[in-house]
Amino acid sequence: MSVSWEDRYPLCNAWSLTRVGSDHSPIILDSGEHGAPRPKYFFFENKWTLRPDFNSLVTEEWEQSAARRPEGCKAMDAWHGSLCFLRQYLKGWNIKHDGDLAKEKSDRMLDLAQLDSLLDTRALSPEELRTRYETEGQLERIYQMEEIHWQQMGNETWVLKGDSNTQFFHPFANGRRRKNSIRSLEGDRGEISGQPDIAAHVTNFYKNLFGAGS
Incomplete structure (x- = not known):
């Protein structure tokens, strides 16, 4: 392969x-x-913390959820409700954020290409040089966020020297997903394969297990 x-x-x-x-x-x-598509669970992305506005965003949404709490709500119920609200908010925010990040990356690369094309005919002005350095810094932040994403998905906490691109971590992430997938089980009547049959077997097993004492 x-x-x-x-x-x-x-x-x-x-x-x-x-x-x-x-x-x-x-x-x-x-x-x-x-296999049938499975629901996506909430997963906190470490790359979010690189956004300058992330801490204030979380604080603001947490305070808004606190304002919706009914009077007399117990502390544990209040905390759990705020956590569920924040989790749902971050799910939607992440979808929009990833789309914005991809567009920002494309725009910044286009900006660099346009500035570099000017070098074919003349030297860049001090203002253009400053713009180029700022654009490179913005791209570096985006690359770092991509690297942290695949590093976390691949469950790897180390980086090879000189290898700071996402392709290094991509195979680790795919390997982790394969390890976490169940392709077959051994049942009373032999091997069980196929996601629908595996799901039915696991469901029946736990129904019988927890229903045995009732």
């Missing part, structure tokens, strides 16, 4: 079967796309 294939199918997996009458083992390739 190539790197581009793994990027296209992050849950892909391959394994060999027993050789029968041949020197070669048959290989089964699973793209991992046959």
